[in-house]
Amino acid sequence: MEIKDSNWYLKTLIKAGLFDYGPVKGTIVFKPYGYRIWEKIQKYVDGEFKKLSIANAYFPLFIPESFLKKEKQHLEGFSPEVAIVTFAGGEELEERLIVRPTSETIIYHFFSQWVKSYRDLPLLINQWSNVVRWEKRPFPFLRNTEFLWQEGHTAHTSHQEAVKFALKILEIYQKIYQEILGIYGYAGKKSKNEKFAGAKDTYTYEILLPDGKALQGCTSHDLGQNFSKAFEVKFQDQKGQVKYVWQTSFGITTRTIGALSWVHGDNRGLVFPPTVSPYQIVIVPIYSKEKNNKTVYNKINFYIERMKKIISDYEFIIDQSEHTPGYKFNEWDLKGVPLRIEIGKKEVEQEKLTIFRRDKQQRLMMTLEELENNLSFLLKEIQVNLYTKSKEFTEKNTRFVKSYEEFKKVIFVNKGFVKAFWCEQEKCEFKIKEETKATTRCLPLNSEKSSGRCIYCKQKAENIWLFAQSY
């Protein structure tokens, strides 16, 4: 494993200006540099959702406690971690209000009013919002007490259509992770024990963090008819029969910011893929000593003006601060901007710019014309390179084991993902978790059925599951 442990993570993300700790335990401030990443992720996700005709809406933050009690598994799953409003407007409230940890209950209360006929289906709704879950062991971005997310909620006429939709969403999330965030991972189905409280099935994209622990990247749930029965969401089908709808819900959160930062970072700081970096390019003029040499000073500025036209399609920043070039280089290394253009006396004399590739820590000299011709390709190459590294790291740290001894050795010594036969009985899953802190992460999609023995109980097993310790 790399040296990028949780200390590296916490120190680097604070220093780079992604967050600050909030006054209430487990809360954070999403500082502007970190929030820009979220805005980009939002834009991509929202664009993909709009293509599927999912409509945005906004539902109340406060959920009456009685709503949460309507679906038993859901209540059991969420009640230990909710925050509760008991006073408002100077008075004690008659009914306590739950600050939403997720909005299935309140949204389906409305679905039951909005859906009457098969003509109203599918109903495809999304909400961008904050949610609150009282975490016992909070961790910035990955496990915040309050986080930002989108939560999608849909209703369909058939189970088949709902499952297809849940998997379509998983595909979008996978695309976001792979093509935008540059993070390799495994798409799969959660075990019964690890699925969302109230879901029939939960689909996930599981990624590996540099410290060897797994992270659930997002979830897409097949809710079956659990909630439609609890909230009476019914429709009249084409034959006039009244039926319960089939539902899905799905979410991706600001934990993506933490994952992104941790996966690609290196010993000098953050390394962002161009598609999601707050800026793609930073220009560092080096004229601290040249201010007296007007000719050079003017030439540098002239180059910057010409450069601006070439890079106008990208988000760039020009660092005109009074710091030394060395300080600025360190600062932008830390902040992870993929391309840095350095321009000083040397560059002006050679009529070439110094281009610094953050991912390979590599300097290239090129003319303005070469920059213009190569810029788009260069940024694409950085994007691909980061994804490839993430894929190699994850695959290298995914080990198939045949015995429980081997399993424990990998979990405790190598860390990372373990692939192993499991009989799918909860008692084995529970014992493994108790003894190794490793949990089932998912049954990867499209994995072929084969035949083996459960690593724990040695009974017959049909599927190879992915295990890991996790956040």
Next chain:
Amino acid sequence: MEIKDSNWYLKTLIKAGLFDYGPVKGTIVFKPYGYRIWEKIQKYVDGEFKKLSIANAYFPLFIPESFLKKEKQHLEGFSPEVAIVTFAGGEELEERLIVRPTSETIIYHFFSQWVKSYRDLPLLINQWSNVVRWEKRPFPFLRNTEFLWQEGHTAHTSHQEAVKFALKILEIYQKIYQEILGIYGYAGKKSKNEKFAGAKDTYTYEILLPDGKALQGCTSHDLGQNFSKAFEVKFQDQKGQVKYVWQTSFGITTRTIGALSWVHGDNRGLVFPPTVSPYQIVIVPIYSKEKNNKTVYNKINFYIERMKKIISDYEFIIDQSEHTPGYKFNEWDLKGVPLRIEIGKKEVEQEKLTIFRRDKQQRLMMTLEELENNLSFLLKEIQVNLYTKSKEFTEKNTRFVKSYEEFKKVIFVNKGFVKAFWCEQEKCEFKIKEETKATTRCLPLNSEKSSGRCIYCKQKAENIWLFAQSY
């Protein structure tokens, strides 16, 4: 006054699908058709803010009660209307948590850590979020218990710079109201009694609703050093001296959706200006009876395909539902889409489309080519027409009065805005409010000083203020 009273408002906005009442008193669901308007307003405001280099960030929802107590006026202003979390994670909390009614206190707690030197200034931050204020008499969109908004927060080296910034923001809000929402109003300064709790001065844009009551459209505050002193937000100036920063805060909310709907609506429903309408164009194919006449049916579809290319730069919707044309016309009248294109047998035979202008309830026939040439102009004309109507209505209902008798007559009979001399003493303002329910709305900007007598106490007065009953 028009017949568009509060009953019209509530019925029309529900029927048009803008909102539903939430289960907790004073909360609403922003339904997709209403939320689309908010997304458009967000986009415009965010774009204007980015031009001023205001950076988005996100601060925690929960504010420790002790923070609110640091600025006295602020505490007094907000404590009657806050919601309070007392339980979380299964336990009673040691310190009660306020669900943010606004975020000055928590944001300036961080400003005090982020600002050290004049080099860190101006600090320009914005947050898009939900806030909670426990309203005694809630009213959908205009006075929700939970609403959505942006809240901007800045810190500057001088009072002059802060005031200039607050006024620049007011100018942006005024532009949003006039050019985007098509709503005329008065930009001005609030009285001491009506300003934001904790501000030195509050600037506002006051508009008139069709029932004759005023609405505060937005606010931009000169906070002076009230909060910087309470939260120790200090900087070292260029001479090395340590000083408190000068601050502003400002916000525009989802109440804009309610204002927009009410101001432009008519006896058939909503009428949206093109810039902010969820859709600019709706196409209603009329072929219910033509399904057996394949030639006409195909021709209609052929026209629609050609039309799609012409209107591809706009947001349009094609109503292919099974309802009758009459039903659809009523529905889209209600929903306020500015242009409707009707295409049936008659249109195909004449090789012309029927274009229905929602604002004037006027039908025009034009060829595809004429549509292409006139579309952009037509939409601009609708935008201008709605603004002009709003301006005329507001000006007609703004009356200068010379006596308190006249004042009361206007407030009770005519309603609308009243312009009158006021001595600027709180006791007169209070008496007027007590006796007429009218409050000072603002001292319009750029109003010239003149000389008169306070309509209440008849003492000398230098300024003509705007009064009205309000939401």
